[in-house]
Amino acid sequence: MMVERTVLLCLEGELEADLVQLLQAHPYFAVARRCADLIELTAAATAGLGSIAVLEDTAELSRAVVSDLLNDGLDVVALGAAERATELTDMGVSLVITQANAGSIVTGLEGLEDLRASIQPTEAASGTVISPAQLEDDHVADLLSMDPFDEGIEESAQKKKLATRFPSRRAGGANAADDSVLPFTQLENAAEEYDSVALAADVKPLGRVVAVRGTEGAPGRSTLALLTGIELGRSGKKVIIVDGDLSAPSLGLMAGARPEWAGIAVACRMASRGRLDIHTLSRLLHATGPDSLLLSGISRAERWREVHPEDLTAVLDEARKLADYVIVDTAAWLPDESDDFDVAIARETITARIVAAADQVVTVAPGNPVGISRLVALLEDSPCEEEVLVVNRVSSASSGPAAEAEIRSIVEPLSGGRPLLLIWEDEAIPTALLQGVALPEVRKSERSLTAIQDLISLLSDEASMPAKRAFRWAFWRRHG
Secondary structure: OOOOEEEEEEOOHHHHHHHHHHHHOOOOEEEEEEOOOHHHHHHHHHOOOOOEEEEEOOOOOOHHHHHHHHHOOOEEEEEOOHHHHHHHHHOOOOEEEEOOOHHHHHHHHHHHHHHHOOOOOOOOOOOEEEOHHHHHHHHHHHHHOOOOOOOOOOOOHHHHHHHHHOOOOOOOOOOOOOOOEOOHHHHHHHHHHHHHHHHHOOOOOOOEEEEEEEOOOOOOHHHHHHHHHHHHHHOOOOEEEEEEOOOOOOHHHHHOOOOOOOHHHHHHHHHHOOOOOHHHHHOOOEEEEOOEEEEOOOOOHHHHHHOOHHHHHHHHHHHHHHOOEEEEEEOOOOOOOOOOOOOOOOHHHHHHHHHHHOOEEEEEEEOOHHHHHHHHHHHOOOOOOOEEEEEEEEOHHHHOOOHHHHHHHHHHHHOOOOOEEEEEOOOHHHHHHHHOOOHHHOOOOHHHHHHHHHHHHHHOOHHHOOOOHHHHHHHHHHHO
16 A cells, blocks of 8 residues: 655656646645756755655756755656666666656656565556666676677677677777777776676675875875875786865876866766766776776866765766775865755865775874874864874974874874874985886885885785675776
8 A cells, every 4th residue: 555655846848737637636646846947856855845756857967966866765756768767777766767658657656666675667558667676687687698708709799799889999080098098998898797797696896995085284195195006006906096186186197197187077977977887987097007097186176066976976886896996085184064954065075975985094194293283183083984094204303303202102092093104204205206107116215115015004905805806807907
């Protein structure tokens, strides 16, 4: 027996009028509001006026809008083209109805209760109801019918099917990637293998997200994130470094990426429309080392509004699928003072979301009295469980002749058992950045290199590495 559910509509024309008539006569549904646009719809949802949102797939519909509706407790039903069904369900839409008319929409709404019990909704005579579960089942069947690693049959039907779904870029031309960008054509088969096994076995072979945060000022977050990612790659791990600093992005410049290229903004824009997957993400990555790649940050700090926290979470989820480690450089840590009544997204909210999504956190502070005092204040309200503390650029000049003992005596009693590493002031690090080379290639870099390797050893925990790592390794071997 269904309970009455209130419906918010955001439709146009005769379709809305026909649907209102059917819902008014329906014993289990009632129209709570007919909204003129998505702004009015989200406002009505926030006010608690409905339990189902029915809307059309428009250019304004994004992952952030869907997330807001879901967070307000609504089921989201979208009317869209069949070719958009997968993208819409990836954005979080509860139900997609294609070739919609009023009758098929009502049928879909009736099927929402059955969908919760894993029962496929009925199919209307002149419209199609598509659920996320149905799409996943079809996708698994499609992938398992292929043999992505069948290298012996170049022109097999499977290869032709892959070539149709993921067009080759071997021909070059205006759309071809430059040498610094990950070549897309060499990773199709391994990515398909990843998809088929992950979905069929219902496992998520995900890599770890490591957020690098720090105190205000310039404690060396970006430098540490980049060098740690490069050294992890040199140690045999597969690493994606993400410039998530929305205040002072710098990793693109440090790694030699094109300065105008805002990889994270492009990735978030694609995620917003449900069009980001491991294949499209791979096109946005810049090589920084043998097994390390960079997703560059926004080109200007004022572009931070292009990075919505929901979209960025989706970007990190895709990056997890490709790499053993996803190292994310963040802005200076400031408390997120927004609350449930704030409509606008604050820059601090995005940084807090990155840290919340991370499996491990590295917190960096400079080795001087101001930096140590800021670190102590930051530790008083730390949201992190798995955290490594790093005091950077330690020197006798800034912390006294017994610098290490002094710093440890102050920080360790307040660290709550968190590991504490000290990195001494060393000209090898700026030299490596200036020359664009890895730290081991700089003479007299042993002290800094040892500290970075100590950090890597704390981040590495083979016992908890996800299963099915072989599929990520196959992916990287095919494009390395």
